[in-house]
Amino acid sequence: MPHPETWLRVTPAGLWCEPGDFFVDPTRPVARAVITHGHSDHARPDHGAVLATPETLAIMRARLGDGRAGRRQQPLRPGEVVVQNGVRIWLRPAGHVLGSAQVCLEWRGSRAVVSGDYKRTPDPTCAPFEVERGCDVFVTEATFGLPVFRHPRPEEEIAKLLASVALFPERTHVVGCYALGKCQRLIALLRRAGWEAPIWLHGALLPLCRTYEALGVRLGDLRPATAARKEALRGAIVLAPPSVVAERWARRLTDPVACLASGWMRVRQRAKARGVELPLVLSDHADWDELNATIDETGAPEVWVTHGRDDALVHAMGRRGIRGRALHLVGLGEEDEGEAETGAAEGAA
Amino acid sequence: MSIPAFAALLERLVFTPGRNAKIALLKRWFAEQPDPDRGIGLAALTEELVFTTAKPALLRELAAARVDPVLLALSRDYVGDSAETIALVWPPRAGANAPPPTLSEVAEGLERTPKAELPALIAGWLDALDAGGRFALIKLVTGGLRVGASGRLARIALAEWSGRPVEEIEEVWHGVAPPYLPLFRWLEGKGERPDPRGTPVFRPLMLAHPLGDSDLAVLQPEDWRAEWKWDGIRVQLCAGPGGRRIWSRGGEDVSAAFPEIVEAMDFHAVLDGELLVIRDGGEVAPFADLQQRLNRKTVGPKLMRDYPAGVRLYDLLFEGEEDLRALPFDTRRARLEAWIARVRPARMDLSPQIAFASVAQLSAIRAGARAASIEGLMLKRADSPYVAGRVKGLWWKWKREPLSVDAVLMYAQRGSGKRSSYYSDYTFGLWRPDGRGGEELVPVGKAYSGYTDQELLWLGRWIRNHTVARFGPVREVEKALVLEVAFDAAQRSMRHKSGVALRFPRILRIRRDKPASEADRLDTLMALVGNREAKAAAD
Incomplete structure (x- = not known):
């Protein structure tokens, strides 16, 4: 049985399955791509054939435009199998954002799972992560691969936000969140916590909310914030891209409370540097405990780390007898890393 | 629940830039927290209560015993702060389900626990808290809260919360100690106003408005008294049988930084003046010299020798038990001059008055002021009582042209x-x-x-x-x-x-x-x- 490293290789364009001649989440245009999810660092434009879940394909069309989301799109639902040049391909939900999936590959009895970005905390806007047991190699991210990252329960963070809205009823709470995934999850969590009022959105967040609703995720009363009168937004919750919450766009609102929903908010300096008044630790990535528990549950004897803080994770796995290998894939998670500096990221932390 | 609630308050205070928002957060704390925790929390925030029982090294040792050294080092490098790193990486002990400690449990525990048992006590608390609570606890037990909530701000919040004038609170503040039970009883209408008795209390200072051109035009020279506006820090000296204090403009106790002044306060009076570095011969040093003496918990002999502090006196508020604040400025000034002549306090002198017959003359005096230690002129109405705060039309400050x-x-x-x-x-x-x-x-x-x-x-x-x-x-x-x-x-x-x-x-x-x-x-x-x-x- 061939070891996965003989048929799944790191190339400048990303992870390449040699016998199947396709890439997983390639960073440059390729003939055949399998895409784990719709974030821009994973789903790039102008591939030839694209294989992904129907939701991811819909998100790619919405974000990249019909012409650039792959010349040929092939939907694959979790549970279905396709065979490409003798390589079996199937998908399992990754729990990261709507449509996100792990890519499971098997060639000549050797099996690898490329998990993409994932989390284990339940998310009302997407299917939960499913463990694929018995793979020879599990490929993981490590965005939050340090033991300082243990995400609190999402409900606690939502309660924190709502308590602040109650304490400062005259002020407008502007919550920075990424356009794909975090935004819709925040809305869904707020609805679950009983927030029935309209939620106001920066123009950059509206289109994907419409896409989510078209895919069956109900988000309630959403309204454009840009057109709204300032007075109408007193005591309201406004969602906006992270880059604008402490900027001029937000300052036109009534005494705004700058909030930011991100796993990075766990670290105070990160929150301080962004000028955030109310940090909300809410992440769509696995935290340290979830990363380690997931690795253990897969039972994989070997784990490859695509991006993030691989040193700590590889060290911790080594202590449990699991062989770890840092792939140092370029282009992945660069939105996350860039976030603190530019604030312009649309990544997925 | 008090440490988690305190942690939530702390976190919001740290990230909140706005003064009004800080006051709102403090008001909610006073309204929602039970005694004695609300008072202990207040004292910890304003650093009236500082624990130094546990050293940062103790916390580092506790963490090292629980966390893999490589992971701890990588975490510390990433976070950049030891206390925060420990708060975040602390692994919950399986099966630990003790309720989180209250502030009073922590305060008592720190006081009563023998040193050898301290690590186990603190580890037990850490096990019972989440990351935010652990951070607050670590900051609390190592004495490094630093949240940017001044005592003055806290007292304004107390005033807004209770509906009592802040001046009334200031007057009793230094006569009550954490957890301030009599103070809260009074503010909630359940008890008498605490009697400050002999304890030195801070009386809010009288402040001046900047003088505008229109104010200047109508100024009648005979109704006004002029003095230099010295470039130091405004202080209130308060001394009597109950003790001696130097209060800053905002009511912070800065006595510890100026022991030579405290030593010279062997009288029974409350005085208003400017703290300055005054060298031999009465020459006032620039503000930069005074800065060497500020914000210090203790001072050594070298510092006192190189930057000798003195107070230039502006006003007399109390002589013995007699409250002079309602008297006209001229009367208080005469009493001040007589008092200085009689008591001859060391390290203190009188802020001289500047005679002038016309606005034009005063203007020329202001323009000709040469020393860097002078910020400009103060104009005080001859009949002005000493009132707290900035009441328009009584005192003016007239700074020099920049x-x-x-x-x-x-x-x-x-x-x-x-x-x-x-x-x-x-x-x-x-x-x-x-x-x-x-x-x-x-x-x-x-x-x-x-x-x-x-x-x-x-x-x-x-x-x-x-x-x-x-x-x-x-x-x-x-x-x-x-x-x-x-x-x-x-x-x-x-x-x-x-x-x-x-x-x-x-x-x-x-x-x-x-x-x-x-x-x-x-x-x-x-x-x-x-x-x-x-x-x-x-x-």
């Missing part, structure tokens, strides 16, 4: 709070010989204010388009933009590369018309050090 130089913008940094997305902090420099036959710019100061909103936007664009290097939040710019910078005084300073420090620098205008090479030279500024006449002549 000095100015044309300097070159060198670096810009983003501001904080509302200005966090603007480059609003400007470091500027002046020319001096570079020792190789050419000229170089040397930074002389930093300005954060003085510009209009339009100028701020214009500067932001200019800075983005002329950046030559970035250092974190700081941008170095092309040395091409001249700013006219106003300041109140220039003082020699060993701590600045240029050898000079500016007092209150601010941007007067952007000199787009002026080439950078024609900006002022360092020599020009040095000539202004402590010398107002140079400016008068140049005008």
Whole structure:
């Protein structure tokens, strides 16, 4: 049985399955791509054939435009199998954002799972992560691969936000969140916590909310914030891209409370540097405990780390007898890393 | 639940820039927390209560016993702060389900637990808390809260929450101790106002409004008394059988930083004055010298010798038990002069009055003031009682015309709070010989204010388009933009590369018309050090 490293290789364009001649989440245009999810660092434009879940394909069309989301799109639902040049391909939900999936590959009895970005905390806007047991190699991210990252329960963070809205009823709470995934999850969590009022959105967040609703995720009363009168937004919750919450766009609102929903908010300096008044630790990535528990549950004897803080994770796995290998894939998670500096990221932390 | 609630308050106070929002958070704390925890929390925030029982090393040892050293080191490198790292990485012990401690349990535990049992006690608390609670606990037990909530702000919040005037709270504040049970009982209408008795209490200071041109026009010289406005820190000296205190303008106890003054306060009175560094012969040193003495918990003999502190007295509020505050200023002044003549307190002198017959004469006196230790003039109405706060029409401050130089913008940094997305902090420099036959710019100061909103936007664009290097939040710019910078005084300073420090620098205008090479030279500024006449002549 061939070891996965003989048929799944790191190339400048990303992870390449040699016998199947396709890439997983390639960073440059390729003939055949399998895409784990719709974030821009994973789903790039102008591939030839694209294989992904129907939701991811819909998100790619919405974000990249019909012409650039792959010349040929092939939907694959979790549970279905396709065979490409003798390589079996199937998908399992990754729990990261709507449509996100792990890519499971098997060639000549050797099996690898490329998990993409994932989390284990339940998310009302997407299917939960499913463990694929018995793979020879599990490929993981490590965005939050340090033991300082243990995400609190999402409900606690939502309660924190709502308590602040109650304490400062005259002020407008502007919550920075990424356009794909975090935004819709925040809305869904707020609805679950009983927030029935309209939620106001920066123009950059509206289109994907419409896409989510078209895919069956109900988000309630959403309204454009840009057109709204300032007075109408007193005591309201406004969602906006992270880059604008402490900027001029937000300052036109009534005494705004700058909030930011991100796993990075766990670290105070990160929150301080962004000028955030109310940090909300809410992440769509696995935290340290979830990363380690997931690795253990897969039972994989070997784990490859695509991006993030691989040193700590590889060290911790080594202590449990699991062989770890840092792939140092370029282009992945660069939105996350860039976030603190530019604030312009649309990544997925 | 009190440590988690305290942690939530702490976190919000740390991240909240707005004063009103901080007050709202404190009010909620007073309203929702039970005694004695609300008082202990208040004392911890205002640093009236500081625990130093546990050393940071103890916490590091606790963490090292629980966490893999490699992971701990990687975490510490990433987070950049030991206390926060430990709070975040602390692994919950399986099966631990003790309720989180209250503030009073922590305070009592720290006081009563023998040193040898302290690590186990603290570890048990950490097990019972989440990351935010652990951070608050670590900060609390190691005595390093630093949340930016001053005592004055806390007392304003108490006043707003209870509906009592803040002056009433100030008067009893220093007579009550954590957890302030009698104070809260009184504020909730459930008890008598605590009696400060003999304990020294802070009486809020009387403040002055800036004098405008229209105020000046109607000023009748015979109704007003003039004094120099000394450039030190305003203090209230309070001494009697109950103790001796030096209060800052905001009611903070700064006695510990000035032991020689406290020693000299062997009288029974409450006085208003200016704390200054006064050298032999009564010469007042520049403010930069006084800064060496500020914000210190203790002072050594060398510091006291090099920067001897003294108080120039402005007013007498109490003589013995007698409250003079309702008396007219002239009467209080006469009482003050008589008191000084009789008591002859060491390290204190009288702030002299300046005779004047007309506004024009007073104006000339102000323009001719030469010492850097003088900020301008104070005008006090002869019949003014001593009232707390800034009551219009009783006292005026009339600062000197500022000095100015044309300097070159060198670096810009983003501001904080509302200005966090603007480059609003400007470091500027002046020319001096570079020792190789050419000229170089040397930074002389930093300005954060003085510009209009339009100028701020214009500067932001200019800075983005002329950046030559970035250092974190700081941008170095092309040395091409001249700013006219106003300041109140220039003082020699060993701590600045240029050898000079500016007092209150601010941007007067952007000199787009002026080439950078024609900006002022360092020599020009040095000539202004402590010398107002140079400016008068140049005008």
